[in-house]
Amino acid sequence: MVELAPSLLSSNFSNIQADLDKLKDANIKYLHLDIMDGIFVPNISFGFGLIKSIRKNNDFIFDTHLMIDEPIRYLEEFKDSGSDIITVHYEACSDLNKTLEKIRKLGLKVGLTFKPKTKVECILPYLKKVDVCLVMSVEPGFGGQSFMEDSLDKVRNIKKYIDENELNCLIEIDGGIKTHNLKRVIDSGVDLVVSGSDIFSNGEIKDQVFKYYKIFNS
Ligand code: DX5
Numbered sequence: 347m348v349e350l351a352p353s354l355l356s357s358n359f360s361n362i363q364a365d366l367d368k369l370k371d372a373n374i375k376y377l378h379l380d381i382m383d384g385i386f387v388p389n390i391s392f393g394f395g396l397i398k399s400i401r402k403n404n405d406f407i408f409d410t411h412l413m414i415d416e417p418i419r420y421l422e423e424f425k426d427s428g429s430d431i432i433t434v435h436y437e438a439c440s441d442l443n444k445t446l447e448k449i450r451k452l453g454l455k456v457g458l459t460f461k462p463k464t465k466v467e468c469i470l471p472y473l474k475k476v477d478v479c480l481v482m483s484v485e486p487g488f489g490g491q492s493f494m495e496d497s498l499d500k501v502r503n504i505k506k507y508i509d510e511n512e513l514n515c516l517i518e519i520d521g522g523i524k525t526h527n528l529k530r531v532i533d534s535g536v537d538l539v540v541s542g543s544d545i546f547s548n549g550e551i552k553d554q555v556f557k558y559y560k561i562f563n564s
């Protein structure tokens with residue numbers, strides 16, 4: 347069963363809880379949290395304070411995508427704020443093994459992602475240590491960008507590697523997903539689909555989520 351993880355980045359920041367209530371009504375399980383530091387990516391989003399505050403009233407699985415340089419410095423804080431999954435970038439970690447091990451030791455699910463220009467082969471050796479492999483289908487940094495078609499080949503390569511090596515690793519995809527490309531995305535073999543602007547900025551949130559579910563089940 348494929349799951350949808352709406353990205354908070356595209357929600358209405360002046361009334362976040364109203365949007366989250368709609369996601370809850372639509373039976374959403376995962377909430378994707380995009381953290382940007384203005385250094386690893388040319389944008390700044392939000393931090394621990396906001397996560398902690400929404401954690402109090404919401405039971406979603408908090409899927410935290412760290413677009414920050416040397417995330418190992420802040421893993422405890424993201425755990426304490428309420429993250430369930432922490433995903434780090436291959437390019438952002440000077441000691442990737444140590445970073446992944448630290449997430450594991452904190453008792454969280456371990457996620458690994460990579461920028462579109464990084465070769466899939468670079469991340470394959472780490473997948474045995476990872477619960478979620480996130481394929482970026484846009485350059486990280488902003489919501490609302492166009493989907494990169496070649497990301498589907500990356501998903502297929504990663505899926506093949508996971509199956510051949512009998513690994514227990516989910517595949518997530520993030521960036522530019524819309525109802526019109528969703529079917530092809532699902533058919534490539536992903537388990538988790540992130541969607542931001544198409545969920546929050548395209549009419550009624552609940553109706554949009556249901557359109558996704560319908561395509562998941564088609
Ligand atoms: C981009 C983020 C994405 C983004 C997705 O850096 O990682 O999660 O918010 O937004 P859409 O679905 O609008 O591309």
Ligand code: ZN
Pocket residue numbers: 353378379380411520540
């Ligand atoms: Zn993301």
